[in-house]
Structures are given as structure tokens and as C-alpha cells.
Amino acid sequence: MIIKSISYQKVKNLGNYESERLEATATVVEDECVIEAVKQLRAFVEFQLDAPVSPFPDEHNPLFDNVPADNF
Structure with missing residues (x-):
């Protein structure tokens, strides 16, 4: 099998019946x-x-950096 792309998802419980998914x-x-x-x-x-x-909203957000994932 040849894998060409991968994805990962996580859901974080924020409390008060709220969650965040990325x-x-x-x-x-x-x-x-x-x-x-x-x-x-x-x-x-x-x-x-x-x-x-x-x-x-104007503060730097590392989510939008163009940084290779191996830096994490």
C-alpha cells in the first residue's frame, strides 16, 4: 500500500458543553x-x-507560520 497523505484530528473538551476540534x-x-x-x-x-x-486578532499566531511540522 502506498500512503500519499495523512490526517490527524483531535477534539478538546473546553467544559460548559463546549469543545474545540482541529x-x-x-x-x-x-x-x-x-x-x-x-x-x-x-x-x-x-x-x-x-x-x-x-x-x-492582530497578535502573532503560530498556527499560520509556514514552518515544517518537524519543528514541533
């Missing part, structure tokens, strides 16, 4: 280990879900 999808390149790619994607999603939310 899903990310990544393309697996030919020489990349799929297991490592899944680990990196999972770390990325979990890091972003746990990142503090800024009350100011």
Missing part, C-alpha cells in the same frame, strides 16, 4: 517514513490545540 492533513513525500510523519502531524495538532488563544 484537524491537519499532510502530504507524505516519497522518501519519508509514514510513521514519523504521523508522529510529527500529531505533535503539530496537539501543540496548536494547547497553544494559548490570543484575545487580540
Whole structure:
């Protein structure tokens, strides 16, 4: 089987009957280990879900950085 893309989703319970869901999808390149790619994607999603939310819309948000997922 050839895996070309992977996705990971996590739902975080915020309390008061609220939740937040984040899903990310990544393309697996030919020489990349799929297991490592899944680990990196999972770390990325979990890091972003746990990142503090800024009350100011103009403040820097690392979610929108163009940074490779292996930096997490």
C-alpha cells in the first residue's frame, strides 16, 4: 500500500458543553517514513490545540507560520 497523505484530528473538551476540534492533513513525500510523519502531524495538532488563544486578532499566531511540522 502506498500512503500519499495523512490526517490527524483531535477534539478538546473546553467544559460548559463546549469543545474545540482541529484537524491537519499532510502530504507524505516519497522518501519519508509514514510513521514519523504521523508522529510529527500529531505533535503539530496537539501543540496548536494547547497553544494559548490570543484575545487580540492582530497578535502573532503560530498556527499560520509556514514552518515544517518537524519543528514541533
